[in-house]
Amino acid sequence: MERRPIWYLVGLIAVILAFAVSTTLRGFYITLGSFLTLSILSFLYKDNIFYKAAEHLFVGVSAGYWMVMGFWSVLIPNLIGKLHPPLVRPFVPAIADQPPSYWYFIPAVLGLMLLWRLSPKWPWISRWALAFIVGTTAGLNFIRYMASDLLGQINSTMVPLVVIEGGALDTLTSMSNIVIFLGVFCGLIYFFFSKEHKGAFGVGSRIGIWILMVTFGAGFGYTVMARISLLVGRFQFLLGDWLGILS
Amino acid sequence: MANGERPTFLERVQAIDRRIIFLFVALAVSLPLVFHVIFPEKISPIVSSMFDRIESLPEGSRVLISFDYSPSTVPEVQPMVDAVVRHCAARKQKLYLMALWATGQNITDETIHRVIEKEFPEYRYGEDYLNLGYKSGNQGLINVILTDMKKMYTTDVHGTAIDSIPMMAQIRNLRNFDIIFTFGGGFPGTKEWVLFAGDPGKIPVASGVTAVQAPLLYPYYPSQLLGLMGGIKGAAEYEYELIRRYPRFANVAHPGIDMMGPQAVAHLVIMLFIVIGNIAYFAGRRREAKRQGTP
Numbered sequence: 162m163e164r165r166p167i168w169y170l171v172g173l174i175a176v177i178l179a180f181a182v183s184t185t186l187r188g189f190y191i192t193l194g195s196f197l198t199l200s201i202l203s204f205l206y207k208d209n210i211f212y213k214a215a216e217h218l219f220v221g222v223s224a225g226y227w228m229v230m231g232f233w234s235v236l237i238p239n240l241i242g243k244l245h246p247p248l249v250r251p252f253v254p255a256i257a258d259q260p261p262s263y264w265y266f267i268p269a270v271l272g273l274m275l276l277w278r279l280s281p282k283w284p285w286i287s288r289w290a291l292a293f294i295v296g297t298t299a300g301l302n303f304i305r306y307m308a309s310d311l312l313g314q315i316n317s318t319m320v321p322l323v324v325i326e327g328g329a330l331d332t333l334t335s336m337s338n339i340v341i342f343l344g345v346f347c348g349l350i351y352f353f354f355s356k357e358h359k360g361a362f363g364v365g366s367r368i369g370i371w372i373l374m375v376t377f378g379a380g381f382g383y384t385v386m387a388r389i390s391l392l393v394g395r396f397q398f399l400l401g402d403w404l405g406i407l408s
Numbered sequence: 409m410a411n412g413e414r415p416t417f418l419e420r421v422q423a424i425d426r427r428i429i430f431l432f433v434a435l436a437v438s439l440p441l442v443f444h445v446i447f448p449e450k451i452s453p454i455v456s457s458m459f460d461r462i463e464s465l466p467e468g469s470r471v472l473i474s475f476d477y478s479p480s481t482v483p484e485v486q487p488m489v490d491a492v493v494r495h496c497a498a499r500k501q502k503l504y505l506m507a508l509w510a511t512g513q514n515i516t517d518e519t520i521h522r523v524i525e526k527e528f529p530e531y532r533y534g535e536d537y538l539n540l541g542y543k544s545g546n547q548g549l550i551n552v553i554l555t556d557m558k559k560m561y562t563t564d565v566h567g568t569a570i571d572s573i574p575m576m577a578q579i580r581n582l583r584n585f586d587i588i589f590t591f592g593g594g595f596p597g598t599k600e601w602v603l604f605a606g607d608p609g610k611i612p613v614a615s616g617v618t619a620v621q622a623p624l625l626y627p628y629y630p631s632q633l634l635g636l637m638g639g640i641k642g643a644a645e646y647e648y649e650l651i652r653r654y655p656r657f658a659n660v661a662h663p664g665i666d667m668m669g670p671q672a673v674a675h676l677v678i679m680l681f682i683v684i685g686n687i688a689y690f691a692g693r694r695r696e697a698k699r700q701g702t703p
Contacts, residue, residue: 205430223478230510235544238562255569256562301551309607309632317631380623383639387484387619389437389674390640393667394483396437406442 169210172203176211195403198395240265240272318345344372416695418688429681436677437670445669449641449648458614458635459495459649461587467500469586470579474601475505475512475519476592481618482515487643487664488616489515489591490523491650497528498654502575503537504585506561508549508596513542513565527660534564534573541565546596550604554582583609587634593618598625602632616642644668 176196200215233252242249242256243265250257271293277286320338324331350362351369358366401407415423439445451459465471473493477485496503503524505516516539524531531537540561543549552560557579561570570576578584582605590601590613598615606613612634617625619639629636637646643664651658 206427227510230513230542231544234510234513234542238567239543239560242562253563253567255567255572259562297548301548305547305603305608309603313607313632314627317627376623383619383622385675385678386639386641386671389433389671390484390619390667391480392433392437392674393441393640393670396434396441396670397483397663397667400438400441408444 172209172211191402195399198399202395240269244269318342343368348372416691418691421684422688422692432677432681433674436674440669440673441666444666445673446665447668447672449644449665449668451645451649454629454636454638455642455645456635456649457630458589458637459646461612461614461634462492462495462499462501463653465499465501465586469499469501470504470584471496471501471587471589472504472506472582472585473589474591475507475516476509476590476597477515477594477618478509478511479515481593483663483667484618484640484643485591485593485616486515486519487640487662487667488637488646489519490661491643491646491664492589492591492616493519493523494527494657494660495646495650495654497524497531497537498657500536504540504575504579505538506540507542508546508600509592510542510544516541516565534568534575536575538573538575539565547600547604550582550596550600554605554609557581557584581609582611585611587612587614589614589616591616593621597621598628598633598636602628607632616646640664640667640671 176199179192179195197215197218200211201219203209204212237249238253238256242253242259243262246257246259246261271290274290275287278284280286318341320341322335322339322342324334324338326334347365347369349369350358350365351373353366356362397407462471473489473496475489493503505520507513507516520537520539524537533539541564543560545552545560549560558570558576563570564573582588588601588605588611590598592598592615598613598617598621601613601615605611613632614634614636615625616637617639619641622636622638622642625633625636625638637643644662644667645664647662647664651662
């Protein structure tokens with residue numbers, strides 16, 4: 162524990178040295194990016210102040226970026242530009258001469274009501290806007306999820322188990338379709354808890370478990386690939402852009 | 409261990425410090441990068457179906473590309489985007505670029521600058537490619553533009569009136585596009601494009617997503633999703649096929665192919681640790697059973 166400040170000091174000196182050397186060779190932003198990357202990666206050793214600082218900076222910058230983008234890309238052209246077009250002439254002259262559309266007062270008022278969440282006295286006002294958002298989203302999603310996720314997926318599972326192509330048996334497609342059918346069927350059996358999993362039903366349930374395990378394994382494998390890809394990206398940046406080792 | 413015994417090699421392996429594993433993974437990633445280790449790829453049917461669709465589209469077809477991701481997934485998704493943009497431009501198709509994520513707008517600008525402006529100088533803004541920028545609304549936005557594009561997009565990203573742009577003259581809604589490409593790795597993303605545009609509008613949707621997202625989207629292929637690039641492997645397959653069919657692209661950056669070397673070596677190292685860990689675990693159990701005198 163008592164050695165921690167020394168290690169922080171050593172780390173800081175190393176970073177400053179690398180910073181000083183590399184700034185003369187490469188751009189300031191690349192060096193800054195490398196410092197932040199190393200700060201984040203330092204968490205793998207143990208939690209420390211560099212990691213915390215980089216993490217907070219990342220969260221702050223992200224939130225600020227989304228807010229600025231939302232203001233200039235949405236509020237200015239799609240709200241203020243609709244309510245009072247001449248007001249946005251300096252920013253979006255193309256829509257400044259369009260006629261106003263007063264229907265947009267409704268989302269404007271709902272948006273302002275949302276901000277009442279911050280009021281200590283009347284936070285309940287925001288619930289009306291929230292109710293509208295939740296209701297609209299649920300209604301919108303319900304139809305599409307029913308049509309495309311539920312019915313669409315049932316339709317995709319209803320495949321012929323024996324596929325005849327040009328008068329001959331298409332073995333590969335038939336096998337693939339049988340696996341899809343058995344996989345879905347046994348997977349569903351596993352989640353059927355109203356009957357004891359014994360006999361033929363139990364066999365189906367056990368096959369269902371295997372199917373689920375294979376699925377989770379594939380998912381895990383893909384997750385590992387995703388994380389390694391991000392690591393490769395960071396190493397390409399550190400070794401290539403920063404240190405110039407990669408060709 | 410028990411009764412003051414010294415731990416065996418396998419017991420020591422089982423209790424290995426995670427930082428040693430991190431070190432091995434770091435070496436497995438950095439050494440193939442330094443020595444430029446690359447492996448050949450072969451395009452899989454799920455990727456070739458989207459590649460072949462672009463090949464079959466006539467010159468001047470309208471391709472909508474949605475940038476639904478953030479810098480945190482750029483290493484995985486950007487190689488796919490670059491390859492598809494290159495492919496479409498090589499086939500002289502009209503590119504409409506948009507973003508459902510605020511962070512996607514800057515990435516769109518970078519892609520235009522790095523790929524279209526540098527490699528295809530003959531491409532004219534507003535005539536061959538267009539940046540519609542970011543709009544909020546998630547699946548609600550898709551739902552609106554499925555019937556009326558200009559209700560949401562009054563200007564392009566530069567503030568130019570949408571009606572004055574030649575490329576938008578023939579566009580009323582999403583049904584006017586020949587194919588929709590969506591790149592991302594979260595919400596809103598491929599799922600929302602399939603549910604709110606592809607299925608109701610009967611528009612072909614193809615996608616490139618992070619590896620984490622890919623297993624969740626496989627069920628949509630092939631009936632609801634034209635094709636899918638999952639993670640850097642999908643990108644590498646697309647890049648290989650692009651280079652095979654258009655050898656002039658061998659000289660441009662192909663990060664997907666470059667990243668598959670470190671990827672493969674790192675996977676081998678991780679698999680090795682999993683195997684060793686399992687051997688150590690079962691050997692430990694056997695030893696413990698022997699110690700207690702049970703078979």
